[in-house]
Amino acid sequence: MEFYRSHVLICGGTGCHSSGSSDIREVFQTELKKNHLENEVLLVQTGCFGLCEVGPVVIVYPEGAFYSRITKEDVPRIVSEHLLKGRIVTDLLYHDSIHEDDAIKSLDEVNFYKKQKRLALRNCGVIDPEKIEEYIAFDGYKALGKVLTEMTPEETIELIKASGLRGRGGAGFPTGLKWDFTAKAKGDKKYVCCNADEGDPGAFMDRSVLEGDPHCVLEAMAIAGYAVGADQGYIYVRAEYPIAVKRLTIAIAQARQMGLLGKNIFGTNFSFDIELRLGAGAFVCGEETALLASIEGKRGEPRPRPSLPAVKGVFGKPTLLNNVETYANIPQIILNGPEWFRSIGTEKSKGTKVFALGRKIVNTGLVEVPMGTTLREIIYEIGGGIPGGKEFKAAQTGGPSGGCIPAEHLDTPIDYDSLSEIGSMMGSGGLIVMDNDNCMVDIARFFLDFTVDESCGKCPPCRIGTKRMLEILDRITKGQGEEGDIEKLETLGKNIKASALCGLGQTAPNPILSTIRYFREEYEAHIRDKKCPAGVCQALLQIVIQADLCRGCGLCVKVCPTVAISGERKSPYVIDQNKCIKCGACLEKCPFKAIVKG
Amino acid sequence: MSTSILQKDREKFTELQKVIDEYKDKEGPLMPIMHKAQEIFGYLPMEVQEYIANALDIPVSDIYGVATFYSQFTLKPKGKYSIGVCMGTACYVKGAQAILDELCKELNLKPGDTSDDLNFTLEATRCLGACGLAPVIMINDDVYGRLVPSDIKRIIDKYRNK
Numbered sequence: 194m195e196f197y198r199s200h201v202l203i204c205g206g207t208g209c210h211s212s213g214s215s216d217i218r219e220v221f222q223t224e225l226k227k228n229h230l231e232n233e234v235l236l237v238q239t240g241c242f243g244l245c246e247v248g249p250v251v252i253v254y255p256e257g258a259f260y261s262r263i264t265k266e267d268v269p270r271i272v273s274e275h276l277l278k279g280r281i282v283t284d285l286l287y288h289d290s291i292h293e294d295d296a297i298k299s300l301d302e303v304n305f306y307k308k309q310k311r312l313a314l315r316n317c318g319v320i321d322p323e324k325i326e327e328y329i330a331f332d333g334y335k336a337l338g339k340v341l342t343e344m345t346p347e348e349t350i351e352l353i354k355a356s357g358l359r360g361r362g363g364a365g366f367p368t369g370l371k372w373d374f375t376a377k378a379k380g381d382k383k384y385v386c387c388n389a390d391e392g393d394p395g396a397f398m399d400r401s402v403l404e405g406d407p408h409c410v411l412e413a414m415a416i417a418g419y420a421v422g423a424d425q426g427y428i429y430v431r432a433e434y435p436i437a438v439k440r441l442t443i444a445i446a447q448a449r450q451m452g453l454l455g456k457n458i459f460g461t462n463f464s465f466d467i468e469l470r471l472g473a474g475a476f477v478c479g480e481e482t483a484l485l486a487s488i489e490g491k492r493g494e495p496r497p498r499p500s501l502p503a504v505k506g507v508f509g510k511p512t513l514l515n516n517v518e519t520y521a522n523i524p525q526i527i528l529n530g531p532e533w534f535r536s537i538g539t540e541k542s543k544g545t546k547v548f549a550l551g552r553k554i555v556n557t558g559l560v561e562v563p564m565g566t567t568l569r570e571i572i573y574e575i576g577g578g579i580p581g582g583k584e585f586k587a588a589q590t591g592g593p594s595g596g597c598i599p600a601e602h603l604d605t606p607i608d609y610d611s612l613s614e615i616g617s618m619m620g621s622g623g624l625i626v627m628d629n630d631n632c633m634v635d636i637a638r639f640f641l642d643f644t645v646d647e648s649c650g651k652c653p654p655c656r657i658g659t660k661r662m663l664e665i666l667d668r669i670t671k672g673q674g675e676e677g678d679i680e681k682l683e684t685l686g687k688n689i690k691a692s693a694l695c696g697l698g699q700t701a702p703n704p705i706l707s708t709i710r711y712f713r714e715e716y717e718a719h720i721r722d723k724k725c726p727a728g729v730c731q732a733l734l735q736i737v738i739q740a741d742l743c744r745g746c747g748l749c750v751k752v753c754p755t756v757a758i759s760g761e762r763k764s765p766y767v768i769d770q771n772k773c774i775k776c777g778a779c780l781e782k783c784p785f786k787a788i789v790k791g
Numbered sequence: 792m793s794t795s796i797l798q799k800d801r802e803k804f805t806e807l808q809k810v811i812d813e814y815k816d817k818e819g820p821l822m823p824i825m826h827k828a829q830e831i832f833g834y835l836p837m838e839v840q841e842y843i844a845n846a847l848d849i850p851v852s853d854i855y856g857v858a859t860f861y862s863q864f865t866l867k868p869k870g871k872y873s874i875g876v877c878m879g880t881a882c883y884v885k886g887a888q889a890i891l892d893e894l895c896k897e898l899n900l901k902p903g904d905t906s907d908d909l910n911f912t913l914e915a916t917r918c919l920g921a922c923g924l925a926p927v928i929m930i931n932d933d934v935y936g937r938l939v940p941s942d943i944k945r946i947i948d949k950y951r952n953k
Contacts, residue, residue: 211924394879394917394918433917470819471826473862474861488819488822490857492856649860
């Protein structure tokens with residue numbers, strides 16, 4: 194094997210890819226050649242490092258120098274200074290990755306990583322996802338080998354059961370139990386499927402696993418195939434994830450070539466193969482029965498249960514369906530044992546959970562923490578708090594199926610059960626932070642707009658009920674709310690939850706019910722006072738010039754697109770409310786902060 | 792079925808037939824075939840749906856049902872440059888609506904429409920997953936992030952002149 198004195202890891206996740214990491218890789222290649230370093234320095238394109246906010250990210254080992262927001266122009270400097278002369282380019286390092294004396298912190302000293310525990314993401318940002326050899330070097334396919342040569346299918350299922358692993362897709366169903374149901378179901382043919390139809394807006398943990406460590410999903414599916422008695426697997430992945438699709442395709446081909454998929458794996462009688470199936474842009478296909486229908490090539494509409502997919506799944510055969518992140522935990526549980534896994538997390542939720550941090554937070558990105566970590570730790574210690582020192586208002590977990598968690602619950606240890614107790618849910622792991630500039634009625638409307646659009650239309654509670662709720666919310670945000678609207682929303686919400694056919698409809702009212710529960714006064718302000726306290730709902734807004742602060746400079750007049758501002762120079766200007774479209778352009782321009790909205 | 796289209800697109804149909812041959816004996820062949828068909832033709836005109844229906848021996852209504860259920864399948868031709876404005880949570884709050892409005896104005900299109908010269912298709916999309924760069928638009932495979940409305944004209948001009 195060749196020896197390289199330095200390794201340059203370039204993040205190739207979607208976040209960094211979008212901010213230009215593939216261009217950076219090319220420049221590195223030419224620069225290394227120019228300096229005759231191509232045999233001394235190895236370039237590695239990895240999966241997501243998690244800290245997407247400061248992307249593109251490049252880490253140089255052995256020093257562990259963490260370069261952030263790198264541009265093409267920065268690369269020659271890194272090559273000539275760091276790689277050629279051994280002088281780290283400190284001004285390009287991520288600000289929190291150096292000590293005061295310019296010494297480099299190891300990654301687990303950096304605040305963003307300190308409290309994290311990366312199990313599902315352990316290889317993301319570490320290995321080259323397009324090289325099976327790198328996965329194997331990190332114990333890849335060892336768990337599959339162990340299961341096939343040392344364990345019976347029953348023992349495998351018992352082990353997963355004993356680990357306490359629960360489904361990471363959101364609902365938290367015990368994984369071992371699901372495997373057991375499928376193993377015990379009668380059928381001449383069984384399937385193992387992977388739900389990679391990650392559709393919650395703001396959630397991208399499954400994508401990062403698929404892009405950064407595709408082989409661990411393949412390995413886990415093969416283990417599951419052995420445990421339940423299946424010889425065929427399907428991964429149903431969003432077509433919107435082209436990098437994930439590409440890396441999965443490469444991974445499957447490599448695994449087949451090495452005999453880790455296909456006939457007689459590890460020289461045993463066990464045969465297993467995997468195919469990809471691409472979604473086509475339907476959120477409801479994340480629901481298990483809809484997903485299976487879509488694999489069959491039908492409209493992705495859910496069907497009533499029973500029968501469970503474990504009994505009657507894809508093509509009418511017993512089918513095991515787990516989520517990407519669930520699978521990503523399996524190989525390590527096999528290798529390290531169930532006790533190890535049980536030692537992480539809370540009493541009823543074992544292991545870790547990956548969250549996608551977004552919106553009003555300093556470190557936008559992907560974090561993995563032990564179950565039981567509090568929201569405060571995630572948002573303030575890992576996430577770096579709210580930009581601009583603003584005050585935390587609420588966190589939204591679980592996307593369109595989840596709810597909003599107010600400040601009073603910041604110290605609740607997060608697990609499946611605690612989240613549902615406070616009216617939200619784990620969901621797939623989107624975690625959106627909001628401050629006082631966010632209107633909770635508007636947020637509820639946003640999520641409901643999403644579910645109404647994505648409702649498949651099969652059952653009336655979801656098709657008609659969510660639409661009625663959206664109409665009410667629309668009215669409220671436009672200042673046409675009436676007394677009794679809140680109660681109507683509550684009744685409708687409860688009924689939809691109780692009567693909708695599938696998870697999409699049953700959870701669709703959650704964003705509304707939880708915001709009513711914690712921010713009722715904000716709804717009341719919209720309805721009674723026709724005011725939006727956060728200043729978001731356009732129709733309820735008025736932008737006014739405070740006469741005592743206005744110096745009459747006239748800057749606002751120039752930027753107003755509708756000529757709504759008038760007045761004499763050097764005396765206070767006024768805004769004609771009939772003409773104002775509330776674009777806020779004047780607000781930003783005013784040097785005296787004389788213009789306010791309210 | 793109009794033979795003129797068939798003749799004009801004979802090569803494309805030959806390619807489609809190859810795809811059908813590859814998939815037709817596999818389980819659940821319809822979606823992969825439709826994905827490929829859309830790649831080949833750019834959209835799924837009635838003729839293509841009828842062709843697939845005949846080849847797989849299933850009712851064309853099944854295919855139409857699938858084509859209209861999933862938002863990625865389109866029955867209308869798409870522009871050379873497909874502009875997707877991310878309306879995911881992060882982008883929405885960071886001003887995606889203003890970006891979309893600016894694009895509508897610049898291209899004189901409504902979301903979902905294609906320009907008459909078949910150059911641009913404008914669409915509001917679900918989360919593109921680049922939340923760290925919000926607000927984001929995608930033009931074919933190129934991503935533009937951290938946008939403000941005044942960036943739009945410059946970006947569009949780049950494609951107009953291509």
